Amino acid sequence: MSWALFVEGDYDEVFVQWLLGLLNVEDVQVKAIGGGVSKLRHAENEIRKSHDEGRRVAPLLDADTDTESTRAQLMQEVRRLGQPIERSFLLPDNTGGGDLETLLEQMAPAAHQGVYGCLDQYEKCLRTADRNYRTPNRKARVHAYCDAVGAKSGPDKNYADATHWDPSVPGLEPLRRFLRDLNRVDETALDATPEDTDVDAD
Secondary structure: OOEEEEEOOHHHHHHHHHHHHHOOOOOEEEEEOOOOHHHHHHHHHHHHHHHHOOOEEEEEEEOEOOHHHHHHHHHHHHHHHOOOOOOOEEEOOOOOOEOHHHHHHHOOOHHHOHHHHHHHHHHHHHHHHOOOOOOOOHHHHHHHHHHHHOOOOOOOOOOOOOOOOOOOOHHHHHHHHHHHHHHHOOHHHHHOOHHHOOOOOO
16 A cells, blocks of 8 residues: 655654654655644645555644644644545654654663753753743754764664664554554545544544
């Protein structure tokens, strides 16, 4: 079964392509749309092209701070597109809030988890010193982690380097399962109208 996964940005694209390779899941295109749910409308032509090429479509986007709100927005956008979206997944685990960086923090091997403990103390110190100080967001925390352990920090991170990244962490299992199951999706889902599309949590 051929699929087109629509992700938010270059970092997500590289990560998902790496994980697909790790899981030996083939015939899946990964395309960045440059943002979250609202950007799907700008990818409408790409979505239509994917369908024309016989590919099934699945957005794989960040849940952000409110999973249910993001899922509702996705449902609304799917209806507006008027095209079948066979599956969807909201990072990090399709149920809770967060994003790609939430997963990356969890993927730090036990030997390097202390880096995030140090960052927690740094953020606490900033808030104590002056509430107007800005604390690092999750993307900045991952960049700081990469810098501390000597890992690449750009979109071309080497996730195959077990020194810096552990792909076996439990937090990654929902996404692993979603990607493995792409080729086992229920055939009846292809007959769904946009209103009935499977965009609910697994």
